Amino acid sequence: MRRLIIASHSILAEGFKETLEFLTGMHNQISSLCAYVEEIDDIDEQIKELVDTTDEIIVLTDMAGGSVNQKFFTYISDRVHVIAGMNLPLAMSIALQLGNDNLDIGAIIAEAQQQIIYMNNQKSEERIEDE
Amino acid sequence: MRRLIIASHSILAEGFKETLEFLTGMHNQISSLCAYVEEIDDIDEQIKELVDTTDEIIVLTDMAGGSVNQKFFTYISDRVHVIAGMNLPLAMSIALQLGNDNLDIGAIIAEAQQQIIYMNNQKSEERIEDE
Helix, strand or coil: CEEEEEEEECCHHHHHHHHHHHHHCCCCCEEEEEECCCCCCCHHHHHHHHHCCCCEEEEEECCCCCHHHHHHHCCCCCCEEEEECCEHHHHHHHHHCCCCCCCCHHHHHHHHHHCCEEHHHHHHHHHHHHC | CEEEEEEEECCHHHHHHHHHHHHHCCCCCEEEEEECCCCCCCHHHHHHHHHCCCCEEEEEECCCCCHHHHHHHCCCCCCEEEEECCEHHHHHHHHHCCCCCCCCHHHHHHHHHHCCEEHHHHHHHHHHHHC
């Protein structure tokens, strides 16, 4: 089985999880880890528990170089995939393709990169077409 | 003055706002709009209030083509900038450069795109260097 873990500083991961569930209707296949939210907060222990499974895991994290990403980095293997700098198009694609035997993470990342868009440019194009 | 608005379906926008504030220590310069969270929820009215100002506004939204992004799209002007597909590196750069008179949104987007990273590739490189 393949599972999705979303991890971040503060509550960003929970925001991603709930918005993903809202948009896809998926439940129970996505876990979130919000680091540094509670005063006593053993993140290392939480990560160990999440990763200690025979499932294939895709971890989405907030930022390369951030401490949450670094903590998961040590667990990377053929079974544990870590992607940094997640956005919603990326999270949606991964969530909707969790059951895909031929998941192409590189292609999903390339597509998600192109989905960071300065919409003003599109508006300008629209204006030019209208003229 | 330049302000930052983060908008999404469900609570993703609030997640971005709190994580940004946690990481940058900034407060009061970032607004969030979480659509479809409450049963009675006049998003159009909320957007109108947020945009109806003389301030320059940068709006970060969850997804191009999504309804939240579409609603802001109609307000795009030289004063209102809309970026879709936000991730944390993008939000951090924009937040930290709100006061920059020479803000280069295109460059920030290009950099944020490169911050969606498949960390397993970096781990492999690390392994090869170790050998």
